[in-house]
Amino acid sequence: MSETLLVNEIFLSIQGESTYAGWPCIFTRLSGCDSSCTWCDTRYASGKEGKNMTITEIINQIESYDTPLIEITGGEPLLQENVYALMRQLCDRGHTLLLETGGFVPVDRVDPRVHKIIDLKAPSSGESEKNCLKNIEYVIASSVLQKKTFEFKLIIASRQDYEWAKNLLSSWGLTDHCTVLMGTVFGRLDPAELAKWILEDHLHVKLQLQLHKYIWNPDTRGV
Numbered sequence: 001m002s003e004t005l006l007v008n009e010i011f012l013s014i015q016g017e018s019t020y021a022g023w024p025c026i027f028t029r030l031s032g033c034d035s036s037c038t039w040c041d042t043r044y045a046s047g048k049e050g051k052n053m054t055i056t057e058i059i060n061q062i063e064s065y066d067t068p069l070i071e072i073t074g075g076e077p078l079l080q081e082n083v084y085a086l087m088r089q090l091c092d093r094g095h096t097l098l099l100e101t102g103g104f105v106p107v108d109r110v111d112p113r114v115h116k117i118i119d120l121k122a123p124s125s126g127e128s129e130k131n132c133l134k135n136i137e138y139v140i141a142s143s144v145l146q147k148k149t150f151e152f153k154l155i156i157a158s159r160q161d162y163e164w165a166k167n168l169l170s171s172w173g174l175t176d177h178c179t180v181l182m183g184t185v186f187g188r189l190d191p192a193e194l195a196k197w198i199l200e201d202h203l204h205v206k207l208q209l210q211l212h213k214y215i216w217n218p219d220t221r222g223v
């Protein structure tokens with residue numbers, strides 16, 4: 001039987017997050033997430049809504065857009081076993097592949113050619129107890145060889161989240177090992193406030209705002 005995945009949506013947009021923000025990018029959003037971040041903007045992808053597609057069908061649809069940058073996201077993309085084979089095949093075909101993952105599942109089975117964007121969830125998400133610290137150890141251990149293939153992302157809703165993030169950065173020396181992005185929960189924290197805190201504290205992090213929510217109406221789905 002051919003390998004299938006449950007796909008919520010595949011669309012072409014401007015990458016709105018990560019160090020790749022601004023580039024045209026094809027998004028493949030896999031269905032299903034076993035977490036419930038309080039501020040999640042993609043709840044529609046957390047259940048079983050979607051279409052079962054074979055890896056070949058997914059690759060054919062992605063390649064019909066003729067754009068070199070691809071992101072696999074979700075839901076939580078690492079919950080579907082066949083995602084590993086999909087990522088391997090996309091890399092074999094020469095695409096630049098990004099993975100957006102919630103930070104709860106170990107990333108050590110992901111093909112080393114994939115650029116891994118790993119969220120670490122702050123307390124206001126309600127899910128920070130589930131952060132997989134093994135991922136931090138793994139990134140630190142592989143950073144000499146794979147420095148350019150990891151980044152961490154911290155999404156902040158309050159000063160309490162920010163203090164948590166600052167503490168995490170200093171206790172692991174994380175910014176010495178890879179790029180760390182810090183962003184706001186959209187509509188919950190003024191980006192100017194976060195920018196002020198980052199500058200006051202001389203944090204070596206990259207401020208990221210969700211570009212697509214400024215380009216389009218923030219509630220628009222599939223952009």
Ligand SMILES: C[S@@+](CC[C@H](N)C(=O)[O-])C[C@H]1O[C@@H](n2cnc3c(N)ncnc32)[C@H](O)[C@@H]1O
Binds near residue numbers: 101
């Ligand atoms: C919807 S998640 C899907 C991938 C994966 N489950 C994860 O959490 O990274 C994609 C990204 O959107 C971010 N995100 C979700 N809701 C947000 C919001 N309201 N404001 C800012 N970022 C948000 C998440 O933190 C994550 O970095």
Ligand SMILES: Nc1nc2[nH]cc(C(=O)O)c2c(=O)[nH]1
Binds near residue numbers: 015017042100212223
């Ligand atoms: N434009 C755009 N950029 C994104 N980067 C990460 C996204 C995601 O939902 O994972 C996302 C998204 O949903 N839209």
Ligand code: SF4
Binds near residue numbers: 035041042046
């Ligand atoms: S892990 Fe990602 S998709 Fe799941 S609830 Fe949190 S932000 Fe949403």
Ligand SMILES: [Mg+2]
Binds near residue numbers: 041042
């Ligand atoms: Mg999104």
